[in-house]
Amino acid sequence: MISSPVRVGLLALLLFSSTGNAQLAAEAVAPSPERRKELIHLVRQDCGSCHGMTLQGGLGPSLKPEALREKPVDSLVATIYGGRPGTPMPPWHRFLTEDEARWVVDQLLAGFPE
Incomplete structure (x- = not known):
């Protein structure tokens, strides 16, 4: 049986390493600056054709x-x-990954860049 101080230490190590890995994973999935430009263009042009060029709504709801x-x-x-x-x-x-879709949502919630 593992003593209580050792268990606490192992738990702290586990929490620290999983938090660090989550942060690294979040950084790893962020689109490159070039891809960000492509995604912004996609949203402005393709999504904008239904949601309005200013994303205020049209055939589709406001974004x-x-x-x-x-x-x-x-x-x-x-x-x-x-x-x-x-x-x-x-x-x-077919045009973006799920992580890129999440990035688009984050940008929309923050007020989409020009």
Whole structure:
């Protein structure tokens, strides 16, 4: 049986290493600056064709932060990545990864860059 101080030390090590790995994983999936430009262009042009060139809405709803704030992030990511069957919202999984869809959602919630 492991003594209590050793268990606490092992638990602290486990927590520290998993936190560090999570941070590294988050950094690893961030798009490169070049890819960010491509994603911004995709959102402005392709998403903008339905959601409005200023993302304030059109055929599709507004993508402004105030319109998205109450929606679950995972749901928004799933909508971008997989589309919405039975609606004009297509899946974008052929053009971006799920991590890139999450980056797009983060940017939309922050007020999408020009």
